[in-house]
Amino acid sequence: MTAAEFEHVTLRENGDPLTDLTRYPFECHPSYFHRGLSPTNAMFARQAVAELLVDIQRALAPLTFKIWDGYRPRRVQRTIFDDHLATLRTRHPDASEDELRKKAEVFVTDPGSSRRIPPHATGGAVDLTLLDAHGRELDMGTPYDHFGPESAALYFEDNARNPAVRNNRRILRDAMTGAGFRCDADEWWHFDFGNQIWAAHHGAPAACYGEIEDFDPTIWSVVKRSG
Ligand SMILES: C[C@@H](N)C(=O)N[C@H](C)C(=O)O
Numbered sequence: 029m030t031a032a033e034f035e036h037v038t039l040r041e042n043g044d045p046l047t048d049l050t051r052y053p054f055e056c057h058p059s060y061f062h063r064g065l066s067p068t069n070a071m072f073a074r075q076a077v078a079e080l081l082v083d084i085q086r087a088l089a090p091l092t093f094k095i096w097d098g099y100r101p102r103r104v105q106r107t108i109f110d111d112h113l114a115t116l117r118t119r120h121p122d123a124s125e126d127e128l129r130k131k132a133e134v135f136v137t138d139p140g141s142s143r144r145i146p147p148h149a150t151g152g153a154v155d156l157t158l159l160d161a162h163g164r165e166l167d168m169g170t171p172y173d174h175f176g177p178e179s180a181a182l183y184f185e186d187n188a189r190n191p192a193v194r195n196n197r198r199i200l201r202d203a204m205t206g207a208g209f210r211c212d213a214d215e216w217w218h219f220d221f222g223n224q225i226w227a228a229h230h231g232a233p234a235a236c237y238g239e240i241e242d243f244d245p246t247i248w249s250v251v252k253r254s255g
Pocket residue numbers: 029108135136137146147148155173212215218
């Protein structure tokens with residue numbers, strides 16, 4: 029999300045609740061839990077987001093969604109940012125801390141700013157791909173969270189060496205943006221709905237999803253197991 033400005037956008041929270049994505053007909057693969065960067069494998073998103081995904085998936089049948097991440101509390105955003113920063117520090121030992129933070133922000137929102145709400149902390153952002161009828165991921169040209177130029181949403185439009193990848197990305201992007209999502213320019217897998225970056229992109233007068241701070245999916249999954 030290189031240089032995107034969105035913190036100025038007015039917020040009118042509409043109270044749409046978070047909903048458990050594992051109760052929907054998607055394949056949920058909580059990537060940050062599996063990589064040890066999140067304490068929980070719970071996966072949530074705003075209800076309207078989940079319902080839109082159901083509609084999109086129905087229209088794309090037999091393709092289905094594989095979801096890697098949805099609601100992400102700011103503390104998990106911090107863990108991911110710090111992890112990425114540490115990788116960059118090793119890769120660029122001569123870079124200043126300022127340069128490293130700028131590099132890191134191309135792919136991971138810096139959670140340190142109190143003015144900027146990380147898009148995933150609103151429950152209005154999802155990271156996902158498409159599976160074919162046999163449950164195999166469509167070839168999107170890079171793995172999830174490949175932090176390089178090839179992950180740019182339009183990379184294979186401009187570099188048409190691989191028309192199959194270009195078409196697969198088109199299918200995902202067109203379906204998501206057709207339903208109102210914003211597609212991230214740097215990350216083919218990241219889509220926003222209802223939050224400030226989405227409102228800035230669409231020129232909407234306000235965003236309807238603000239930060240959700242007091243939701244602890246760790247506690248929630250304990251309740252779910254015993255309930
Ligand atoms: C880290 C990556 N999966 C992601 O979600 N990036 C967005 C832009 C973010 O961190 O807000």
